[in-house]
Amino acid sequence: MTDLARTFRAMLGVAALCMLAACAQPARVTQMVVPNVMAPVVAANPSLQGSLAVGDISGGQATNPLWTSQVDNPEFKEALEQSLQANAMLAPNATASRYVVAAQLRELKQPLIGFDMQVTPRVAYKVVERANQATVFEEELTTPYTASFSAAFVAVERLRLANEGAIRESIKRFLERFTETWISRTPGATPARPVPMPATTPSS
Secondary structure (H helix, E strand, O other): OOHHHHHHHHHHHHHHHHHHHOOOOOOOHHHOOOOOOOHHHHHHOHHHOOOEEEEEEEOOOOOOOOOOOOOOHHHHHHHHHHHHHHOOOEOOOHHHOOEEEEEEEEEEEOOOOOOOEEEEEEEEEEEEEOOOOOEEEEEEEEOOEEEOHHHOOOHHHHHHHHHHHHHHHHHHHHHHHHHHHHHHHOOOOOOOOOOOOOOOOOOO
16 A cells, blocks of 8 residues: 555544544433432422423424534423432322423524533423413523533534533523422412532533
8 A cells, every 4th residue: 555545544534533523412311400409499398399290392403413412302301300300399190290391492592613612592481280271480591501612622512511501500490490489479388598509520
């Protein structure tokens, strides 16, 4: 094999590795789950325990490997369910839950380029009481999250980390706002503060 042929093959190998590294990956459910930050709130208000089921999730998009990382509806739904479970608020029987939460991802604002990637989702959450379909909570939440250059060298990977962090922050904010509203409207409810969410190191 000539030197030119070897050089050409090496260049092809490098190009293939670059293409592989640049393939966009969807947001991972495990990185969007909110740990148990609502323990003090649920402990003070036991009727919140196992009270919620997840209904319709809409607005998400599937990831095109040749374009940018996105958040799909099934991924969002599972992350929301696992977050409720981690916070002792997921009903053991979805069809018998007291409340049903729906979420619509209205926007996932992403940068085209940048060293630090900030993603800003707008998510409309709605909680209804199953028995009478009365709305008990309805709010649109905006929760920007930035993945710094040090989190991942490859831009598409930083964008995925920013997506995951932004949705995790959105779910956390929903849990806080829903419980605040529920406590303010429920006679005999006990105000309590959630614990801060532990600092997370982005996992690539």
